[in-house]
Amino acid sequence: MATLFQGCSVFSLINFGSSSSHYSKTADIEYGNLDRQRLDVYQPVAAKTSAPLVIFFYGGSWDSGSKKHYEFVATSLTRAGYVVVLPDYRLYPEVTFPDYMTDAAMATAWAINHIDEIGGDRQQIYLMGHSAGSQIAALLALDDRYLNTMNISKEQIHGLIGLSGP
Template sequence: MNISTQLPRRSLFAMLPALLTACSAVDLLNATVPKDTYRLVDGVPYGPHGRQRLDVYQPPGDTKGAPLVVFFYGGTWSSGNRADYRFVGEALASEGIVTVVADYRLSPEFRYPAFVEDSARAVRWALEKAPAYGADPGRVFVMGHSAGAYNAAMVALDPRWLRAEGLAPSRLAGWIGLAGPYDFLPIGDRQTRVAFNWPDTPTDSQPMVHVSPGAPDTLLLAPAVDHLVNTQRSTVTLAQRLKSAGVKVESDLFSTVNHVTLVASMAAVMREKAPVLERVTAFVKSKT
């Protein structure tokens, strides 16, 4: 059953913020996703581990020279599945952007920096394989939400991770962070403590300390009030420091969404909540 055809749009729109706290919320959101706005290639390996898999969403028709976005989801580095983010892949593909949604190794089986290493490896895959999927390897972006925005930030700002893959952040056309934690020591959250081996967490695990003039162009979006990630400490301060370093930065805070509905607003049925897809698309397409 296609839920979007069974409920009036406004009714579904009104239900989603509450339902997004439930386990079935992502299924509900994905049930509203159109099927004719993308072509999916799923389960592509970018490494030997079972969690090192990704899905590619291609726009319909000719994509030659299209930009490519590698997206990492959140989940406190301990949960998540690429299939749950079909609504993100579809949203970007519908705007003419080839999109990679990647899984990565999770805590508690794996700890920092495993998930950052996986993120860098997935980006290397994207840079190497972009032409095969109709994308321009000179227009590759890394993007994430929440914990995934942390992964994206580390790949974009800390050169160690792409250097291990024989690359550098300068290969990126830009990076996008949605409600990311970029400075969170000392760690209070239990799951995050496990993922980062607290209290033995190195200070250079924080994206904030890696700000430099050579950072890629940046787009930072977050809710004005976020009860999971400190918006002022992370998004606002990172934007300020990047600007002070001479990096091109766009940033915005939205009062109409929370930590979860920020990314959910990329889905067609939620786009009235905030112009997240509009801002991401404009940022990506401005880099030629």
């Protein structure tokens, strides 16, 4: 059995079980000019009107991770009727704090500025993160400095969901 799963990551196995029949995905949208400044948008196919928007930041100790590993989060949330934006961001040692916060603010601004195009509801914008991503989401939601640089107000964020935050 070990031979069967050799070379497979836990994320690959989790994502393998995610059905794509209930959502559409637009991948690798540029929110900036750098390689890791890309995001994926997941939209529920059954949405009749605008849907709540979740912007999800993955964890990885600020030095590892990829949006592709967290597709299972997006598929679960789209099944519940949410539009999901799943960005990549630059990592240590390429950058240090607060550079990944700049990327997160840019991705959030992109989502808010394109909310009508992606089917999101301006009155239901939520930031969510896991581990290091939880810290990123919390700083965006609670500290004006990051979103203000993108001409976005933290008052536009209606909730914060942190999973296993530092």
